[in-house]
Amino acid sequence: MQDELKEFSREELATFNGENGQPVYIAHDDKVYDVSESKLWKTGSHMQRHQGGTSLTEDIGGAPHGIEVFEKFPQVGILKPEKDPMDEHIPDLLLAVFRKIPMLRRHPHPMTVHFPIAFMMLFPVLNILYLVTGNKSLETSAFHVLVAGLVVAPVAMLTGPYNWWLNYAGKWSKIIAIKIFGSLILVTLILVIFLWRLLSPEILLQPSGARIVYLLLSLTLPVVVSVLGWFGAKMTFPH
């Protein structure tokens, strides 16, 4: 039922203060009542203390009565929740979506980052396990894990700026610079290793100087994702 009621912003509500023939509306919690018919409100002020056109949720605690006094009066609308100053840049429609599905607010980036982190940590581990055991399927798995990383890293790179805009209003910081630069290094590294392995599938199988370079490159991936994750977590959990 409440969804069909008119929504009042605080500015709109303020115009219903009983002046110039306007009705007297007051808000309690998120409900707006028309109290124009009350003798005790018709001047627009109540007990010379409380003004019509305002939200009085906090003030009722000091009244000699409770909220039962509203029963006689029609609810004419609902009060729009006040915008947090941190949310100024977010359109109302998106804030309404977040109220319904709160996890969309904070989680898109933290949720998606764990995939590239896990894959990029696993890639060199599988390569080393292959070198230790000689089991070729481990090296093949490593390649598949790398491809998976190539697919999921861009997802983290897109949700990152989204969360940055959403929760930090896109405010520039050293951490953000590190994250953008680090992400670009990460995809470049993944792409180089991927193309190398694609063009020379035997690269890790035969002893050579190039194989050592390939292995060293693969070992940089866990370092880069750790740096990205470390600085990311510094933003999410500053203390």
Ligand code: HEM
């Ligand atoms: C310290 C502050 C307040 C005092 C001294 C006060 C006093 C009163 C008194 C004596 C009445 C009539 C008796 C009754 O119905 O119990 C009344 C009614 C009422 N009060 Fe208050 N009140 C105060 C604050 C508030 C606030 C903050 C609100 C709104 C959130 C409010 C809303 C009403 C309403 C809607 C009525 C019913 C009016 C009617 O039946 O015509 N009052 N108040």
Ligand code: HEM
């Ligand atoms: C593959 C690349 C990336 C990885 C692996 C990564 C990793 C992470 C991790 C682990 C967190 C902490 C999340 C948590 O523990 O809750 C985080 C947070 C964050 N990252 Fe990234 N990140 C990446 C790219 C980016 C990019 C490109 C940006 C934006 C320019 C970015 C901006 C942020 C922001 C703003 C947070 C804080 C999220 C919040 O508190 O709402 N990240 N990142």
